[in-house]
Amino acid sequence: MLRANNITLSYGNVPVLAGASVSVEAGQFVSLVGPSGSGKSSLLRAIMGLQETTAGTIETSGLKQTDIGILFQDDALLPWRTALENVALGLRLRGDDPRHALEQAEVWLERLGLTGLCGRFPRELSGGQRKRVALAQVLALRPRLLLMDEPFASLDAIVRARVTQDVVDLVEGERIGVLLVTHDLEEAIALSDVVYLLSNGPRAHIASHYSIPIPRPRNLVKARSHPAFAPLYERLWSDLSEVVDGPRRLGVAA
């Protein structure tokens, strides 16, 4: 579905990524973790076409640009549009009839537990509610691949757990491929089928990747008590520490 091969990019003269490769299959949940400043978000932006690369290829076989959705850390809702209008905007831009777009937007807001909040402006919503609106905005477009850049980082623990479970249920139900950038190793293991670890920057690359054998459909609370969880977390934490503290040879976990 998505293959980003040997992506190299820099900001001016500052090299960020040097030959990073990740892939996401249909319905697969993939996370990208790594030290701060390693270029996780830059890789995501490059895949979305928001950041130019200096080398490498991005293949999205069978996907049109409109099949890819992105959710940023900030909800980035238009403050002058209501929740309903924000969700309907993407649908209208894809050519939907305005009335149909509003109807669909309402359906998605209800699906994400925002019944009765359609007419509110973003400033009148809580952080969790805004995040749900942003999620509805992206999911209403029926993406086949969803890119998420630490979308839950700004939420408090309870809201974060609930919104994250909503996302898992939706992407599992719709068989959406996901590439999630996160700094939270627990979140990465609990959510993902595969976790990629980026090396320390500059010139970061994929240091290792890990298959997560926790079955789906996944309950995020139960996933954390799965026998595979703790050893994977220890392994990932140890590898991340090595990546941050100094170069060592890293293997590929089964």
Added chain:
Amino acid sequence: MKVLDRVWLRQLFALAVVLALWEAAGQAGWLNPLYAPPPSRIAAALFELFSQGAIWSHIEATFGAALGGLVLGIVVGVALGAAAALVPFVAELLEPVMMMLNAVPRVVLAPLCIIWFGIGLGSKVALAFVLVTVLVFFTVYTGIKQVDRRLVERVRTLGGGRWTILREVYLPFVTAWIMGNLKVAVGFAFTGAVVGEFVGASRGLGYLLSFAQSTYNSALMLALVFLIMAFVLAIFGAAGKVEKRLLRWR
């Protein structure tokens, strides 16, 4: 006192006290009426202006010049500010010109406007226009440059092109900036119109001010000042209502 719980009531009460003290001082002969006529004489001058009916043509002239300059200034200021923010070459040309115009106390342009456009309506509109255009130019220029890039990226990733981004992001963002400065623009427009009339005109509140000054009629002068203040405040109120309606999302 319960009746003074509201802010506007307290303000009205304070105004009434000041006017009463002023009147009492005037009646007691502590203030020279040539310089500071009591409120009753100012009110009488106001009453005379309206009872004779001649004031309406002056109000019409001032309002026409101020509103003409305001509308033209907003249209041209928005166009130039947007062009400068979006096209670097235009910014290179316009920014120094606008900086210079902004640095000059623009009322000194009044005599020049009279020479160029005559003592009729044109020179007053021109002066109000210059004052408003410079303000709106910088408002729009700065506003566009401060547009939240995340919103632009959001609309782009939703499938929006250049025009959609302009309509969905830039336009509402800049409208908010302009509305925030609309009251200042209204004040500038009236300043331009009245100063233009003061320097050279045959009609308008500024012309009446000039007449009152030349005849040492301070009661008429203060009556006109209060009249202009009342009109500008009324427009501020209307602008505030429009702002509240347009920016209800804030």
